[in-house]
Amino acid sequence: SQQGEEDPQALSIQEGENATMNCSYKTSINNLQWYRQNSGRGLVHLILIRSNEREKHSGRLRVTLDTSKKSSSLLITASRAADTASYFCATSQSTGANSKLTFGKGITLSVRP
């Protein structure tokens, strides 16, 4: 079953606007991560938030985590055309060497110049 479920599944915004993407999950987690994927390419790690954290910032990225609601959001401020990509949330239930990531279905973000 899908652990992470992002919404919306597709988002189209104008350059300069903020983009907010949400992710919900079902089981308890150790951490939640957001990744970006350009078409036909591998994934790039954006940001990680631990289960005991509520908010984290990295440049134009802001991620929140609400473990009571089992949800997270990724905010990209002042979006640029280069932000156009697919974004995935992924959860991990442990920190051990073999801990697996479970990915959501992804959100396709289009930023219009």
Added chain:
Amino acid sequence: GAVVSQHPSRVICKSGTSVKIECRSLDFQATTMFWYRQFPKKSLMLMATSNEGSKATYEQGVEKDKFLINHASLTLSTLTVTSAHPEDSSFYICSARDWRTNYGYTFGSGTRLTVV
């Protein structure tokens, strides 16, 4: 930062042949690597966890004899798709954990496999 190199980026093969995909950690040692499969406009599906020096752990529903994984060194894991069929056509991605980067996973650039 951590770099994972995956080759080839694209491969076309005939039905019935086997294809090997390599995943290398370039500047760190990876005792564990992960292999994913991704269908168009879909999420990543974990196929197996590759452990250096031991057998891979396959996810439910993934045929171990079909998708052979070898992790012979701390920097190299290979996925061999044996007796490939058109339904094996997909995007395959590997990833590895670099313990220096505080839980983050580094992904290869993926391999687009087309079986004709």
